[in-house]
Each structure stands twice: as C-alpha cells, then as structure tokens.
Amino acid sequence: MFKISKSDYVLGVKCPNAIWFKKFRKDLQQELNTAVLEQGTAVGELACSRYPGGIRIDAMPWEQAAHTQTIRAINANAPYIYEATLGTKAGEYCAVDILQNNNDGTWDIIEVKSTTKPHDYHYLDVSFQRYVFTQCGINIRNCKILTLNPEYVRHGDLDIQELFVEHDVTADLQDENIVATEIARIRTVLNGPELGIAIAKTKCNKFYECGYKCHCWRNIPSYSVFDAFKGALADEIYAAYGANLANVPADLRDKQMHAGDIEAFLNDTETINTDVLREFTDQLKWPLYFLDYESIMSAIPMFDNSKPYQQICFQFSLHVQRSPGAGLEHYEYLHDTAGTDPRPRLIQKLIETIGDTGSVIVYNQAFEQGRNTEMAQAFPEYAEQLLAINDRMLDLLIPFRNRGMYRPCQNGSASIKQTLPAFVPEMSYANMGIHNGTEASEQFMDFMKGKQTPEQTAMMMQNLHEYCGQDTMAMVKLLDVVLETLKQ
Numbered sequence: 001m002f003k004i005s006k007s008d009y010v011l012g013v014k015c016p017n018a019i020w021f022k023k024f025r026k027d028l029q030q031e032l033n034t035a036v037l038e039q040g041t042a043v044g045e046l047a048c049s050r051y052p053g054g055i056r057i058d059a060m061p062w063e064q065a066a067h068t069q070t071i072r073a074i075n076a077n078a079p080y081i082y083e084a085t086l087g088t089k090a091g092e093y094c095a096v097d098i099l100q101n102n103n104d105g106t107w108d109i110i111e112v113k114s115t116t117k118p119h120d121y122h123y124l125d126v127s128f129q130r131y132v133f134t135q136c137g138i139n140i141r142n143c144k145i146l147t148l149n150p151e152y153v154r155h156g157d158l159d160i161q162e163l164f165v166e167h168d169v170t171a172d173l174q175d176e177n178i179v180a181t182e183i184a185r186i187r188t189v190l191n192g193p194e195l196g197i198a199i200a201k202t203k204c205n206k207f208y209e210c211g212y213k214c215h216c217w218r219n220i221p222s223y224s225v226f227d228a229f230k231g232a233l234a235d236e237i238y239a240a241y242g243a244n245l246a247n248v249p250a251d252l253r254d255k256q257m258h259a260g261d262i263e264a265f266l267n268d269t270e271t272i273n274t275d276v277l278r279e280f281t282d283q284l285k286w287p288l289y290f291l292d293y294e295s296i297m298s299a300i301p302m303f304d305n306s307k308p309y310q311q312i313c314f315q316f317s318l319h320v321q322r323s324p325g326a327g328l329e330h331y332e333y334l335h336d337t338a339g340t341d342p343r344p345r346l347i348q349k350l351i352e353t354i355g356d357t358g359s360v361i362v363y364n365q366a367f368e369q370g371r372n373t374e375m376a377q378a379f380p381e382y383a384e385q386l387l388a389i390n391d392r393m394l395d396l397l398i399p400f401r402n403r404g405m406y407r408p409c410q411n412g413s414a415s416i417k418q419t420l421p422a423f424v425p426e427m428s429y430a431n432m433g434i435h436n437g438t439e440a441s442e443q444f445m446d447f448m449k450g451k452q453t454p455e456q457t458a459m460m461m462q463n464l465h466e467y468c469g470q471d472t473m474a475m476v477k478l479l480d481v482v483l484e485t486l487k488q
C-alpha cells in the first residue's frame with residue numbers, strides 16, 4: 001500500500017507521470033531550493049504566533065508518533081494544534097499547519113502559505129487535508145488559507161495580525177467524492193507500469209514549472225513550437241505536427257505573434273527594421289545614463305517602509321556617456337553593511353551621479369521604474385528626484401522586443417541574456433562569478449543575514465561589481481550596435 005501525502009496528491013492531480021516519477025525514479029528528483037524552504041519555515045513559525053497557546057506536534061508527519069500526539073492534543077481540547085497530523089487506514093496522511101478548536105466539537109483547518117494570495121494548487125492541498133481529517137473522524141467546520149498581506153507596510157516591530165490575512169476557502173474546495181476519485185486514480189497509476197510521456201505546455205507549466213521537464217522535455221529542440229506559440233495553441237500544434245517548427249505548415253506559422261522569428265530560425269536569417277530602431281534612437285537625449293539595479297526580496301519585510309516580497313535595491317551600476325563618441329564614466333553603489341536598509345544610501349548616491357538631464361537607459365523599464373516609484377513612496381524626501389528619473393527613462397528592450405533587430409539564436413526572446421550574445425558575442429556572462437540576477441540576489445541575502453564568512457563576502461562583492469557593471473556595459477554595447485546599424 002502506497003502512502004499518499006498532500007504533496008503527492010497535488011502532484012498526482014497535476015500529472016500522473018509526475019507522481020509515478022516521484023515514487024519510482026528518485027534519480028530524476030530535483031534539488032530543493034533551501035532558501036525557499038527556510039523562508040516557508042520562518043513564515044510558518046510567525047503564523048503560529050498569531051494563534052498562541054497551542055500544542056506543537058513534533059514527530060514527522062509520516063511517523064505513527066505524530067498521529068498519536070495529535071489524538072492526544074485533540075482529546076486534551078487544545079485551543080490550537082500546530083502540525084496536527086492524521087492518516088487514513090488506506091494510507092493517505094497529512095499535517096495541518098494549524099488546527100483551530102472551535103470549542104463546539106468542530107475544528108477549523110488553517111493552512112499557512114508564504115504567498116500573498118491563495119493559488120489554485122493550495123485549494124487542492126487543503127481539499128486533501130479536509131478529506132483526511134474527516135475520514136479520521138474529525139468534524140471540520142471551516143478551512144482557511146493564511147497568506148501574507150500584500151498591503152502590509154512594516155513600521156517598527158512586525159505586526160503579526162496585520163502581516164497575515166485569512167481567506168476562508170471552505171466553499172471553494174473539492175468535495176470528498178472528488179478527492180476520493182482522484183486518490184483512486186493516483187493509486188491506479190502507482191500500481192501500474194511507467195506511463196508513456198505526454199507533455200503539454202499547459203500541463204507541464206500548470207501551477208508551477210514541473211521539476212521533471214529536464215526528463216520529459218529532453219528531446220524538445222531548444223527553439224520549438226512551445227517557444228514560438230502561446231499556451232493551448234502550442235499544445236494543439238505539437239499534437240498535430242510535433243515539436244519541430246520545420247514541420248508546421250506556413251499558414252499556422254503566421255499565427256505566431258512574431259512570425260518572422262520562425263522564418264528567421266528556419267532560414268537562418270536575421271531581421272532588421274530600421275523604422276523600429278529609429279523610433280527608439282530619435283528619443284535619445286544626451287548625456288546618456290545606462291542604469292541597472294540588483295535587488296533582494298523577503299517574504300517577511302526586513303526593513304521599515306517595506307511590504308512582503310517588496311524588491312529592495314542594494315546595488316546600482318551607472319555608465320555615463322556625455323556626448324556621442326565620448327569615453328564612458330562608471331559610477332556604482334553596492335551596499336556593504338549587513339542587516340541594514342540599503343535604500344537610503346543607494347538613493348543618495350544615485351541622485352548625486354545621475355544628473356537632471358539626459359536619457360536614463362534601462363533594459364525592461366517596468367523593473368527600474370517600479371523600484372523608483374516604491375522608493376519614492378518609502379522615502380518621500382527623495383520622491384521628486386526619483387520620479388524625475390522615471391520621466392527620463394528609455395527602455396532599450398523595446399526596439400529588440402519590437403524586432404528592430406533579431407537573430408535566430410535569440411530563440412524567440414528579447415531578454416538581454418539573449419540579445420547580448422546575439423549581437424555582442426565577445427561579451428558573455430558564462431565565465432562570471434555571478435551569472436544572473438537570481439544568483440546575485442540569493443548571495444546578497446546570505447550576506448544580509450550574516451551567513452557568509454569574510455572570504456565569501458569579499459568574493460561576492462567582487463563578483464557583484466563585475467556582474468552589475470556588465471549589465472550596464474551590455475546596454476552600452478547594444479545601443480552601439482543599434483546606432484551603427486542605422487548608419488549602414
């Protein structure tokens with residue numbers, strides 16, 4: 001008899017292959033992201049403090065001791081039971097984050113999620129919990145998902161009541177019969193042989209990107225119908241013609257938003273649209289300031305005047321070119337004091353160096369403009385200057401996104417990680433100590449939490465200087481390519 005946990009249930013509802021792999025192909029398991037796990041644990045512990053005076057079940061959910069402790073706590077009429085754990089005779093088991101005693105013979109399930117709203121798969125998770133506890137004879141009245149409150153702004157000590165928000169999802173859960181049917185289907189899969197792989201963009205990316213894509217998608221070309229077409233249309237075309245774009249009829253290829261990308265790929269040609277490029281360059285005002293931010297974010301706000309998951313800028317790089325053909329100047333700020341808010345000193349340095357005239361060139365302006373707007377709200381004394389920077393912003397992504405220039409090696413993407421190697425192949429992130437914004441953010445967060453040795457911090461600082469500087473230098477070079485193309 002297979003034991004089925006709540007994560008097994010969610011995975012099995014998403015895809016039968018996935019639950020089969022989880023049980024029988026341990027070699028395909030992806031490493032868990034420890035930073036995400038640690039964050040979930042921290043949020044869970046804080047959430048429990050919102051419901052004080054309860055009993056914690058400390059045995060692991062799959063151990064009989066957890067069930068015994070839970071029954072004992074229920075019989076003791078505890079006001080709350082943290083990690084309350086029960087299992088059915090058939091082998092389904094789960095731990096409930098917080099079981100709340102209604103003191104009338106009924107109990108509420110409170111499931112803590114470190115998101116800012118409930119997601120689809122959270123409802124599956126809680127449906128399974130209600131099923132298991134009901135099967136075990138517990139009278140469940142209401143089910144709630146407790147998330148972080150996206151509107152909460154920290155001022156001083158954390159306000160635990162305001163930091164979280166309860167969502168009553170009782171009426172939105174799967175009923176018991178549906179859960180029982182899904183469990184039976186999962187058990188049939190687990191008792192059978194490996195299934196034939198049936199990939200689909202809408203399934204494999206449903207809820208979250210499936211961790212088994214490295215296996216199931218291993219024969220999909222690096223640029224395929226799944227890159228060129230959106231959602232369900234990609235699945236339809238794949239079912240009819242396979243993943244290779246060469247097999248897709250021309251009339252269907254034209255349905256793609258950037259049909260020229262497919263033709264460029266099939267014919268190995270590049271696209272140049274000088275009207276699109278000129279529309280961008282006509283807006284340039286000298287001097288040019290090339291700006292890039294690096295940021296961290298935390299589920300639990302670390303600093304005053306910040307919200308859950310707010311991006312906190314800790315570094316900027318600024319390359320400046322004062323006139324056409326002039327040499328480059330470079331300015332930067334990298335916060336170097338662990339545990340303190342990087343924003344005040346970063347803002348001051350930015351305002352000192354970015355002047356008050358000339359274009360501020362960024363790549364994907366939604367990010368930098370968003371950060372400036374948030375910093376203007378958090379530090380109103382700098383609001384005027386920060387919002388004035390936004391008014392000067394020009395987004396270098398736009399001429400590439402609008403296919404002013406496109407090369408097949410971009411695989412349908414206009415992100416700077418694709419356009420840079422396509423047009424400036426001598427510049428690469430491959431040999432750098434930090435390769436992308438996620439790595440920058442994770443390492444800096446370790447520094448902020450005091451988790452690094454001095455040697456690690458020194459290395460990280462050097463890598464961050466190089467990485468963020470490369471991002472702005474990449475924009476300088478890409479704009480050069482655009483300007484040179486227009487001269488030809």
Ligand code: SF4
Pocket residue numbers: 014015016017018021197198199200203204205210211212213216217
């Ligand atoms: S990659 Fe897709 S087909 Fe493979 S296990 Fe995941 S969801 Fe299922």
